[in-house]
Amino acid sequence: MSDFGKYFLPGPTEVRPEVLGSMVRPVIGHRGPEMEKLMSRVQPRLRRLFRTGRPVYVSTSSATGLMEAAIRNCVPDRVLSLVCGAFSERFHKIAVACGKAADRIDVELGESNEPGPLVDALGRGDYDAVTVVHSETSTGVLNPLAEIAAALRESSPETLVLVDCVTSLAATPVEVDGWGLDFALTGSQKGLALPPGLAFGVASQHAYERSLEAPGRGLYFSFEAFEGAVAKGQTANTPAASLLFALDAQLERIEAEGLEARWARHRAMAERTWRWVDEMREVHGIALRVLAAERRRSPSVTCVALPEGLSGIDVTRRMAERGYTIAAGYGKLRESTFRIGHMGDHTVEELEALLDELASVIAEQGQRG
Ligand SMILES: *Cc1c(COP(=O)(O)O)cnc(C)c1O
Numbered sequence: 001m002s003d004f005g006k007y008f009l010p011g012p013t014e015v016r017p018e019v020l021g022s023m024v025r026p027v028i029g030h031r032g033p034e035m036e037k038l039m040s041r042v043q044p045r046l047r048r049l050f051r052t053g054r055p056v057y058v059s060t061s062s063a064t065g066l067m068e069a070a071i072r073n074c075v076p077d078r079v080l081s082l083v084c085g086a087f088s089e090r091f092h093k094i095a096v097a098c099g100k101a102a103d104r105i106d107v108e109l110g111e112s113n114e115p116g117p118l119v120d121a122l123g124r125g126d127y128d129a130v131t132v133v134h135s136e137t138s139t140g141v142l143n144p145l146a147e148i149a150a151a152l153r154e155s156s157p158e159t160l161v162l163v164d165c166v167t168s169l170a171a172t173p174v175e176v177d178g179w180g181l182d183f184a185l186t187g188s189q190k191g192l193a194l195p196p197g198l199a200f201g202v203a204s205q206h207a208y209e210r211s212l213e214a215p216g217r218g219l220y221f222s223f224e225a226f227e228g229a230v231a232k233g234q235t236a237n238t239p240a241a242s243l244l245f246a247l248d249a250q251l252e253r254i255e256a257e258g259l260e261a262r263w264a265r266h267r268a269m270a271e272r273t274w275r276w277v278d279e280m281r282e283v284h285g286i287a288l289r290v291l292a293a294e295r296r297r298s299p300s301v302t303c304v305a306l307p308e309g310l311s312g313i314d315v316t317r318r319m320a321e322r323g324y325t326i327a328a329g330y331g332k333l334r335e336s337t338f339r340i341g342h343m344g345d346h347t348v349e350e351l352e353a354l355l356d357e358l359a360s361v362i363a364e365q366g367q368r369g
Pocket of ligand 1: 011062063064065087133135136137164166167187190
């Protein structure tokens with residue numbers, strides 16, 4: 001029996017033993033028929049995952065690599081970043097580091113980015129692109145991505161929408177073609193429940209064509225190189241072949257479960273977690289609170305705000321002593337919150353066991369404090 005089911009970090013997420021096992025085999029060359037067969041198996045499955053007819057780029061990098069690719073390929077001059085936490089702020093920092101004229105719209109931690117302020121900002125300036133994070137892992141907020149993309153299309157049709165779907169893809173609906181996303185990216189180690197080290201992205205035809213004119217877009221992360229590689233059933237450079245074996249195995253598992261069923265499982269885990277927070281407050285009198293507003297909560301990560309006197313770092317450490325991994329808050333929220341990553345391949349049953357343990361840890365701490 002494996003120990004699966006005690007590791008609830010909001011990334012990297014726990015990987016099923018059989019998926020890990022699929023990597024234990026000889027490495028293969030990336031210009032041979034075996035790799036081409038593998039790539040031709042994973043490509044249609046990746047497209048179904050992203051709900052797109054466009055090629056899906058496979059990158060040997062973490063997700064941040066493709067965030068940088070988004071900026072380099074899609075932003076000749078000016079970009080606007082919607083910021084609601086650490087990862088959406090990272091998009092802005094990357095743009096600054098790439099030498100772009102970068103503006104940002106900030107909201108309080110725990111709040112979501114909404115179309116209204118975006119439309120106002122678009123009226124004040126011309127932007128090549130807007131960046132947005134769908135599920136902000138540091139605060140547990142799910143931004144209204146479809147509405148943001150629609151508002152952008154309406155008020156500034158030439159502006160590209162670049163989206164980080166790292167903790168939303170494969171956990172909740174992400175309709176790349178249906179919502180008109182110009183670039184959507186994810187990493188392997190979050191919603192997909194793979195080991196870290198791969199990232200995946202898809203560019204709209206429009207974004208791809210614009211990228212061909214983008215100055216200084218580089219080579220390793222150029223859309224042109226990715227697109228050429230997919231057309232040949234290859235990768236542009238030496239890929240992390242072992243991770244591709246895991247991808248192949250995991251995409252087969254995801255198709256066997258069904259994408260809609262996977263979304264529903266995430267929804268059920270999230271709702272169970274929110275209900276538990278309410279029970280802690282209403283039944284046990286411990287003033288826990290889900291940081292994100294009810295209609296803007298991520299299905300894959302919940303950030304729980306603690307009352308005065310309780311510390312996220314302590315809760316996390318005491319859970320670790322009991323064999324469970326959760327995360328303390330991120331950045332400024334480090335002490336005042338903790339986070340549960342109910343994403344990837346976990347089940348509601350495993351989550352129940354975690355929440356029971358967590359209730360007893362918090363009750364103990366509440367008494368001492
Ligand atoms: C984890 C995460 C990233 C960064 O991923 P890396 O794989 O560490 O580069 C970006 N965005 C979000 C929303 C994340 O959760």
